[in-house]
């Protein structure tokens with residue numbers, strides 16, 4: 001491809017990407033998509049996806065362009081769909097509109113599309129190019145791409161420790177290791193997730209609310225790992241009306257009934273402990289595609305051992321707690337050699353309040369560049 005054409009394509013694809021980022025709500029399970037239609041060097045249509053069930057970005061841009069779409073180029077950050085979902089196929093509308101060239105960034109891994117969208121357009125004589133700004137486009141849709149490939153939600157871990165890596169003293173006190181600014185920042189990150197997950201010991205020790213402050217239009221789900229249903233009926237998380245208690249099927253159902261009566265959902269799993277991967281799959285099937293794990297150390301250890309953390313936010317306070325009986329950030333099995341230890345990629349360290357925040361990627365699904373504030 002001539003370099004001037006590539007540069008032009010990149011310019012308009014970046015515009016499509018920034019439109020995609022404008023989506024006012026988390027459009028899960030739909031991807032973030034933006035579209036720009038260009039004719040004779042002039043943008044004649046723009047669109048982005050407003051959420052499940054609403055017209056796709058391409059349709060919005062085509063409507064805006066109207067007759068000016070004839071012989072124009074359409075830029076979109078994800079391959080156009082070719083199936084009937086909640087809305088009709090975009091490929092049909094593109095073909096009807098007279099668009100001559102379609103440029104997309106990445107292939108849609110949705111089994112209903114997977115390259116077929118592009119094939120249909122090519123077969124009908126349109127010029128189709130792909131791969132433009134592919135890295136940026138994949139980063140923008142890391143949650144969607146992970147879910148499509150694995151059936152799992154995107155998992156972010158948040159830890160707040162002293163300099164010696166402790167999340168609580170030997171008596172279990174953790175309020176407060178980090179300062180208000182750090183805690184506010186952590187709540188902003190929570191705002192971007194559909195669910196917050198903790199172990200029952202954290203509920204027993206701190207009775208956290210785990211909601212948004214100020215309250216958001218959509219509060220996150222609270223997920224509690226609690227094999228023996230030790231959660232007190234008066235726990236703050238239960239007052240949210242959006243609490244899922246994951247437990248095992250080995251116990252009498254009396255407490256489960258009480259929990260359900262006060263509005264909690266109780267999910268039972270076989271075994272003595274909660275099988276985390278199964279729980280995550282069930283969460284994704286229930287429409288929860290991003291989960292923030294907020295501790296404590298046993299739960300973080302379980303997620304780490306299974307290599308289920310995609311991204312980590314580590315708040316570090318200028319404080320030393322000491323003692324081998326105080327709680328480390330991660331329990332679990334850990335690693336015996338250093339080679340398999342997870343190392344952060346694309347990490348960034350920034351001062352937050354009187355401490356620091358380290359943010360880094362831990363799985364191949366976490367794709368963003370460290371300076372991209374738009375992803376989780």
Ligand SMILES: NC(=O)c1ccc[n+]([C@@H]2O[C@H](COP(=O)([O-])OP(=O)(O)OC[C@H]3O[C@@H](n4cnc5c(N)ncnc54)[C@H](OP(=O)(O)O)[C@@H]3O)[C@@H](O)[C@H]2O)c1
Nearest residue numbers: 160167168174199201202226227274295296297298299302
């Ligand atoms: N500084 C921070 O950022 C921070 C954040 C959170 C908590 N904390 C502190 O951490 C302490 C609590 O941490 P913790 O390590 O004792 O407990 P935890 O991780 O909060 O909860 C662990 C419990 O969850 C249940 N569980 C069920 N399935 C599990 C699974 N697959 N993996 C792991 N746990 C599972 C188990 O109890 P059952 O067997 O009864 O189900 C387990 O004992 C508190 O002192 C709290 O203040 C600090």
